[in-house]
Amino acid sequence: MPFRAPLTNHHADGTLCPADHKHTSSAKPLHPDCPGRAYTQAICSCGGWDMKQFGKGYVNECRNRHLAAHTQGPKVLRNLLRLDGS
Template sequence: MPRHSITVTAYHSDDTVCPSEHKHTRTGEPLTEGCTGQDRFISTCSCTTSTSSSSSTKNYAIAEGRRHRAAQQQEESPAPSKGPAVLRELLRLDTDD
């Protein structure tokens, strides 16, 4: 089963990547000279489907990535057994003596 790695990237309003070296306030206002501020965030998964989600807040982009990862892992996990039916079959006593 492949490991799903989520990456969240910040973008300026002119569609350029906002590097992690740029410092911002909690509201996304730039503290670094020359930075236009963080306009949106995109979460991308390393899986082959490579879905991405665009958001105006970093926390929402992170949450979208987690939801995607959980959905992918749920699809890849084997189907649960029939539980009690399987157990009954295994424990059935043959009384045909």
């Protein structure tokens, strides 16, 4: 089963900012009832990685790197396979 790390946006009070609350690139709300995005969070289903930052793009970039590392397998195993010539 592949690991997941969904992005979630949050208001300053910690409440979830719904997906229909659109924002400008600087996190200013475009929805009239939204106080604005304070931070974006991603938590991996592996249980060993999470990130919470203001920059949504940065969180997404780090999330993609982390998820890609899961598909590469453990470094020790990769090194053993190289020694065997496989």
